[in-house]
Amino acid sequence: MHSFEIKVPNRDIETALQHKIDRKTKPLGALGLLEKTARKIGLIQQTLTPSLNNPQMLVFAGDHGAAKAGVSAYPQDVTWQMVENFLAGGAAINVFARQNGFGLSVVDAGVAHDFGGQRDGLIDLKIAPGTANYIEQPAMTAAQCAQAIEQGAGIVRGLAAAGCNVVGFGEMGIGNTASASLLTHCLTGLPLAECVGRGTGLDDAGLARKQDLLETALVRYRNGGGDNDPFTVLAEFGGFEIATMVGAMLAAAEAKMVLLIDGFIVGSAALVASCLAPALLDYCVFCHRSAEAGHRTQLLAMGAEPLLDLGLRLGEGTGAALAYPLVQAAVNFLNEMASFESAGVSDKE
Structure with a gap:
């Protein structure tokens, strides 16, 4: 596997960044999490005047063999049908990406469907038509x-070469909350029950069935001598869309881009990527806290403070797109807001 050169940002500029933030015409810390976000982006870009250029949203799509076993409320065909919806511009992520000036590409990492050759907005990286069923293998x-x-790394290197320095991450794949639950359990050590949620809307019986199936998958893995190595766990339980996203995130951090992290499934990719390269977290802006049960666990494990908490659980990158105006606001106040000195405003005694 490619090894990524991801360095912790040089902290030498941090004092100057904090001073610039503190001298704005406001009480100390009054812009809360926006101040931390501004400082983080300044550190990523190693400048007191950061800029957000050519933002791109990548929606990674793939199918899961375990979906056929019943871990989701929806049939597997919904994955490719939603990809068609993305390509037609009709999904929530299309609406929010248009609103906030994102370019949008859908990455077919392993959808069980033939999209019929080259399509505008579709990047064909299909490894296979869905993963194997991890309950059995x-x-x-x-x-x-x-x-x-x-x-995944290759896509982002292309974006960086085209002048993009902000990437939003989204996903689509029926069954992928189950996959994310297993990854979260293995990499955080939290009980599986605390990592499993209703996904696309399972009832109580469906939730119990999902948990039983995931327990079965874990028993198979542990009995085979499975450990918690992040790459091994990813291959064991991940989806092609999650693994491709891991590569895209590693390359984005390597290129010193700002990574906009969406909810639970994107969070599971960030968790894997940060276990492989801990410095990755210095490049991540966590956009929202999902309503999905295991997301809190992930955020705690990564020491993340999300910008929004709206009860979202749609995926697709919607939380990342919705949070982007706040990321812009963080950069804009740093660059445009007057200081006490420049505005001639009296500072506190």
């Missing part, structure tokens, strides 16, 4: 997992 081979990571 590993979701993917080590080679497939490494290929997904490498292909």
